[in-house]
Amino acid sequence: AQSVTQLDSQVPVFEEAPVELRCNYSSSVSVYLFWYVQYPNQGLQLLLKYLSGSTLVKGINGFEAEFNKSQTSFHLRKPSVHISDTAEYFCAVSPRRNGNKLVFGAGTILRVKS
């Protein structure tokens, strides 16, 4: 079984500041890792994913994440946030095989202030 812990329920940050959203996971098998973003009253949009290879993954909208196997972490970062990045961000994992369900973390609300 898999579980995901997002360590911060809310992260307030000023515009143009850097941000890190933390995600730790637990799994007895190898996993794929994902970050999704959900804007208010909208669906889930994939930001980025880690499947294998380079541990630094770049996604859309200037986001990147680093997979750390020893710490079982997959933290999301952006060097300079915009007001439009205000949203809820979900970390998710699935067993390393196509077609498996996603297990989500509780989500982190990123609030960007001007």
Place this chain on the structure above:
Amino acid sequence: AAGVIQSPRHLIKEKRETATLKCYPIPRHDTVYWYQQGPGQDPQFLISFYEKMQSDKGSIPDRFSAQQFSDYHSELNMSSLELGDSALYFCASGGSSYNEQFFGPGTRLTVL
């Protein structure tokens, strides 16, 4: 590019009524997933279908049932609705050739 289609987008029902949610996956995707996201909650996996057969089951109440049809669209049937069923229901598609899932816009169900 074609996306996952869900209908209806919004649904209001009374307690003890039934509801049917529909999902049309991206063409050539062989797997459909259903997730439930309660207010302020993370999405929870309900059930999935691969090539029209149930492939995995999560925390889906016995009052709910689902199936995938020959054209690959899927329906989630919900009976004896309770207030706690009020949630956003997502359908996603993907499958054996894909290492990610593609989400639809969701159906917001409100039970009064």
